[in-house]
Structure formats: structure tokens, C-alpha cells
Amino acid sequence: NITTRKAEGEQYPLHIVEIADDELDPSVWGKNFPRHYDSFMKTQDSTISTPFGGSVPFDRLERFPAMTRIWAGYAFSKDHNEERGHYYMLTDQLETQRIQLVEQPGACANCHSADAPRLIAEMGWEEFNHTPYNELKADLHQGTSCADCHDPQTMELRITRPAFINAMTQRGVDLETATRQEMRTYVCAQCHVEYYFESETKVLTFPWEKGLNIDDIDEYYTEEGFKDWVHKETNAPMIKIQHPEFEMFTSGLHYKSGVACADCHMPYMSEGAVKISDHWLRSPMVNINAACQTCHRQDEAALLERINTIQDRTAGLLRTTEDALIDAIDAIVAAQNAGATDEQLANARQLHRRSSLRWDFVSSENSTGFHSPQESARILADAINFARQAQLEAERLGGTSTTVSTTNAAP
């Protein structure tokens, strides 16, 4: 294609340094791409505030107190904040109580350090994952880097994380043949996905064998007999879900219409005579003009209002689900106190698990429903149903729970 050929001269506008294949330091890459580097460094900004997202790392446990009980017995109940920009990805991991209070495997480093691919090459895949994080951490120097997403020679997008390649290969997707538009989603799907550490080996794995929706994922975990932890109050075998942005996104209309993560989170911006991708990855709510208005001609206020409506509905359902989960927990505890056996409680605990992981799929997905509005509400409807059924099962086994929240029929 002649046009691309001609453009090649311009695509590497400043070729000031050669970038070595193992170069991780963004400031070195930045010598050739100063504009990209400047926008990339803006992810340092921790002041963006939006109703449910943004980059202020507020304490989520404080804001949504039910979480402490929903995750009782798991490290998340001790420390969990709203996430912020890529700039902090390594710092925030090193500093969290979830690393400090609990012994974690090296697998954690897969998504929080640009050193991961190098260490994997050096140590081997299994060894890397299963070495304790505390041993590995001296070798983690760089958080986010251009190298995570780009080939240093051609600047083409590339996949650098084995867990994603493994999971996609298993699903029959050949990443070599991915289109450019697909790559604009796949580079993010290396990290913004639900994951678990395989019980024995601690190998980072994505639970996608049966499909990407939550019912498939539930089925997968159940068949594997996997649990993340045992609930401290109800003794149910639990699953924790984390940041399933990619999975949720694929059930939504934007994905089906060919839109990619980068289209909204890295929209083009004009910089002088050229358009470049904005590398300040952040909430599109503070960037509606570039992020939405090229495709949607409504005015900014109207587009913001759309996001707000979707998020308010989702947030309302999240709170309702939390009430139901707390009631279920109370009822199971009461039944346990009344002497119900494990066998009698098996069903209630299964229902508790199934409700909780669905709630988590929406709660931990960082768009508060926006990436797939109807599916988010559908999942929470199921979560409410399962929590109330758990409560019913448990109440039938006796015991008096202190629950009052269900007795109030007023609006």
C-alpha cells in the first residue's frame, strides 16, 4: 500500500535513539516520541474525580462498607482502593496490605511490572509465577512501560504477557492473525481481566475455557473445584473476581460494533500537525469530546448524562445486592449457631458463593456498568435471586438472624 509506505518516513518522526529490545525505561522511548511520552506521564495525575471511577485512590472498603463482610477472611477485606493511573501500578502493589499481610506468589507481578516478560524469559514461566513475590520484588524496577504494548523497532502493538496468549490459544484464537483494531483491545486484555492462580503451581490463569460470560466462568470454577478462600463467617468456598473489564466489554454493544478500548481510553488528539493517540489512560468522563463525540454527535452534557444514568442504575442494584448478601450471611451464621450440619448447609453455601461472585463481577468491573449496561443489570438480578435463596435455605434450618432489612415493605 503506497500510502502507508510514504507515511513510514513520518511515523518515526524523530529517530534520535535506537531503542534496544530490552529497553524498559519510558523516558528513553520518549526521546523518539516526546509527545507520547508527555501524555503517558500524565497518568501521574491522581486528582480526577468522577462519580464512581476516576483516579483518586479512595478507600473502597470505607465507601462500600458491605465489602468487608462480603470478603470476610480474604485479604481484600483489609485493603482495597479505587485504582489510579498506570504510573502507579508497581508502587500500589508494593504498598498494599494484600502483599504485606499475606504471602503472595510472583504471579502477582505479571500485570504490575514491565520487568515481568524479562524475568519470565530468564526464570521460566512456572518458576516465575511460583517464586514468592517477596523474593522477586527486588528484581521489579519498572511499573508501566512502552514495552508492555509496543515493539521497539516497528512500534507495532504486541502481546507481551503469556497468560493472555495461553488463554486465547485455548479458546482457539490465533493472536498472530489479530487485526489492528483487535489489538487495540487485546493489549489491554493482557491485564484488565479476571484471573486466578492455579492451586498447585500458582500459574496465572484466565478462567475462559467455557466462555467469557459470568455463567461460563462460574461453571468453569465449579467444575475445576476451585476456590479463592473460605468465607470466614459462612464457611462457603468463595471466588473473588477482579477487574473483568475485557470479559464484560465483550458482552456489550460497543464491542459488537467494532469499538476498541483504545478508542475511548486513548482517543486521538491533534498535536500540532499530527494526530496521535492520547497516552493519558483515564476516565473518558473528563474527556468526552475526544472520547465520545466523534462517534456520537450529542452534546457533552447529554453524553455525560447517558453515562450517569447507566452507572446510577448499576450502583443502585449493587447496593441492593449487598443488602441481600449481608442478609444471606446473617442467616447462614444463625443456622450454623443453631447447629445446622455442613451437609444441610451445602446448598445455602453454594448459593452464597454464586451470588457473591456475580456481584463481584459487576462491582469489580471498573466501569460501573457502562461497558455493558443490560448485562450488568442481568447479572445482578441473578445475584439477588441467589442471595435471597441462600437466605431462605438457611432460615429453614432454624436460628434467629438479626436481619430486619427485609421486613420493611415501604419504598
Added chain:
Amino acid sequence: NITTRKAEGEQYPLHIVEIADDELDPSVWGKNFPRHYDSFMKTQDSTISTPFGGSVPFDRLERFPAMTRIWAGYAFSKDHNEERGHYYMLTDQLETQRIQLVEQPGACANCHSADAPRLIAEMGWEEFNHTPYNELKADLHQGTSCADCHDPQTMELRITRPAFINAMTQRGVDLETATRQEMRTYVCAQCHVEYYFESETKVLTFPWEKGLNIDDIDEYYTEEGFKDWVHKETNAPMIKIQHPEFEMFTSGLHYKSGVACADCHMPYMSEGAVKISDHWLRSPMVNINAACQTCHRQDEAALLERINTIQDRTAGLLRTTEDALIDAIDAIVAAQNAGATDEQLANARQLHRRSSLRWDFVSSENSTGFHSPQESARILADAINFARQAQLEAERLGGTSTTVSTTNAAP
């Protein structure tokens, strides 16, 4: 035929007859607008079949058996079919068991006969509504007519039904200043809305004082102390919701983007050299190109798939809600049998009512979620929650229900 096409462009429209102000017969109007008349008459077709809608008047009670118990004690549980084209609007009303088994007021005729405006003018508004339907019916000659929506002199859209004018006036909307695009929705909102007959006077009224969403409507009915009937099994004071297309639509994105009912249900079609509104009101699923592709550039299969996805999710939640409602009914009945008092059961019955009317709001809305996908799912999530809470309340009052559906935790 190009030659004829060119000529037609100039002669249009034909002005063959003067249309009298009280003319109801569409074939007379049709003399001036033969193409509109031809498409209008196609609403006779009762063979269109779509997964959840269409014009085949299948028995909904048979297809969704839970309805018989959900509406126990109300005429709907005896006879309720999928609706079909406008051509049948009077016939279907005359023939339904809901008119034959029960004494209904003239108010029923408001939306099923073009004679209504004339009779209202002659008899007065209250008198018309409250005269028994069986007395009135000899005066009902015409079902649908051009006069329902058009001014015979200017062919402009007009509102002919007082209930809609009253309700909008109460909401502070001046229909005189409605834009043309608004009128393309308002003419439908005269009939495709939830309604009730005011207890004493039987005057047709729309419950919109507090707003158009289901929570507002619930609150309105509760404050009015209104009920449509007493549930035969649980003795709860119930509300039946019917065809709230307009209300549901206003919570959706199409409405917020300025799209009107007529855009999808009466899309423009080229007839020779002129474009006319297709008066064959029907499911857009058999008319995707004209109904959707003017605005959406995806191919037909992709657009159909969007509708299917939305409807499948909604239908899945409807079935889940029905299970929950049946469980709630069983539990209340068991409590009654065990001797629970009305006072003890008050909360459970309130919850039963609140769940049922929400389920009905989605179930009786004829797009199976399409008119507002996320809101439909949100409403059903609440409906499930209330039904399960009703069940919990009732089970606490004792009695053994035969319910087993909640004890199965397998997927």
C-alpha cells in the same frame, strides 16, 4: 416505469374528495391517499412471527403458564393473547372473554374504537367512561381510523383522546406546543400506555402524577390506595399493568436521542418518486432495512442479533421472576393455611404486590425489553428481590409450602 415515476412526483397528493370533519371510514380518506390506505390495510396480516412479538395472536397464558396464577382472580387469567394489527382493535375487544365474563365500563372503548371521540363529545367525558360497555357497544362501528391521528383538513397529526391530554396537562406539558417529532410519539401514547379506571367514576386515567418510571407509578398507586383486584390466592391488593410502551420507551436511549415511535414502526418507504410513512404498523424485526438501517449502518443480521440478545436476556429474567413470584404465592398461601393473621401477612402481601406490578411492567410491555434494555433488567431485579422477600416474610409465619424450586443450587 421511470417515466411514470417522474410524473407522479408532481401530481402528489391527489385531492379527490373533501373529507368531512366527522369522517371515520378509512376507505374514504383512502381516496385521497391510496398508498397510505393500502399500507394501512396491511395491518390485517396476522401471520408475522417473531421470537416474542409479531402479529400471530397466540395464547399468552398457554405459552407462559405462570401468568394464570400471577393474575389469579382477575379476568386476564382467563383470556390474554399476543396483540396483532390495528385492523383488529375493535374486533379483538368485542370478542375477548375479558369483556364477556366481566361487566366492563365504556372507558374500555377509549382506545379500541375511532367512535370514542364522537361519543365523548355527545355524551360528555364522565358519562362516556362510566356507561357500561355492553350498552355502548352498539355505537361502536369503527376500530382504527385515520381520524385517530390526523386532522382531516390539514392531515397534521393531532391528539384525539382526552385521557392523554389530561395526564400531560397535569404533568405540565402543553400539547399545543409539541414539536412534530414529539407528535410522532404522542399519537401512539394516547393508547400504548398503562392506565386505570378511577374507582368511583370509572374515568380512564394514567398514573403519571409522580413520573413515568415504575417506581413513581408504584408510589402513585400506593398513595391513591388503589387496587385493580384482590389476588385470589394470597388476598394481596394487586395492580395489573398493561402495555406501558410509552412509559418504558421514555427511559430508554432512543427516546433520549430524539427517536420517535413512528421512526421504527412507520418508517419512510419510497413509493415511486415519493417517500411516505409506512402505515403498516408492525414489528420492525421484519422490516430492518427501513426501520433501523437509516440510522444504523450495521448489516441486517447484526441488527437482528442485537434485538435478539436484548430480548433473550429480558425473557430469561422474566422467567426467573415468574418462578420467584410463584414461590412467594405458595409461601403466603401456606402461611394463611397455618393460620397467620392479616396483620402478620400485611408486609408479605405488600411485597407480593410490588413484585407483581414490576414484573407486569416488563412482561406487558410489548418489546420484550427492547424499548429500554437496562431499565427492563433493573426493574426485574427489583421484582425478584421483592418476591423473594415476600416468600421470606411468609415462610417465617410458618406453614409448609410445597416449593422446591429454590432448593436446587445447580446451574
Added chain:
Amino acid sequence: MANSPPAGKQGVFSRISALAPFRTWLMLAAVVGGIAGLGLFTFVYAQGASYLSNDPASCVNCHVMRDQFDAWNHGSHKAVATCNDCHTPHTSLVAKYAVKGLNGFRHSAAFTLGNFPQAIQITSLNRRVAQSSCLHCHEAITAQMNHSASNEPTDCLLCHSDVGHAN
């Protein structure tokens, strides 16, 4: 893939064109389009020859082009691009008249027979023509975007399908 943007309607010519490289078939089509197209009554009578002019008004000789014309008339590109700036190739004169001839013939025939959909859909061939015409004018500003060595230029129309004539 499930998540591909609209690719345009697969017309007969698009399907044929898929068999050969874009440029090769364009030349070939010159012959077919020219001879078959110009020879036909429909083409002349239905003012298919309008395709040979660059005046947007000539497109509206067919009233079915009215919506696009009106929208173009109010759009951002009115002052800078006519219909043919976007709907004919810029690679060579031969290619330009090939596409004009082909479209002229096919659309005249469709117009005469009346067998075209209510909401007209662009063919995948003409979509590619439009896409490449963007680069003709906007190559400089998009130079960095097209960094990819995969020869797969950004699909401008994913975000800017409205620039010519918003519908």
C-alpha cells in the same frame, strides 16, 4: 470476528473485486464499466451519466441521492470536497472513470428496476474507495497513526463515517 465494524454491503462487484488486488481490478473494471454502462438506455435515460460529472448537483439528478446531498450541503466538507472527491479513487484517471462507470451502470439499473433497499447501504468496494480518499487529503495529519507495519491503515470510517453527510 464478532467485533468488526460495519464493512459495507457485499455487492456482486465487491465480491468479484475481492478476488484480485484493489488496483488490478480497477483497471479491468474500466473496460467492463465503460462499455456495458455507456451502451445502455437506462444509463442515459436515468441520468447515470451524471456519474461522469464532478458537480454534486448532478448526483441529485436522482432524487434518491437527495438525503446525502442535503446532508453534504450542511456538512463540514461542503467547502472542500465534492461527492466524487470521496466516491471515486484518486489513484489514476483510469481507476476514477472505472469506478464512475461501474457505479453509474449499477445504480442506473437499480434505479430503473427499483430493486434497491429503502436505506441505501454503501458497498464494501465503495467503502474502500471512500476510506482511501480520506488519506488522499489527510495523509500528513494521520502519518503517525499509521505507524503499523502491518499494512492495515486505520479505518477512518469507524469514527468519522459522518463527515461527508451525517444522516
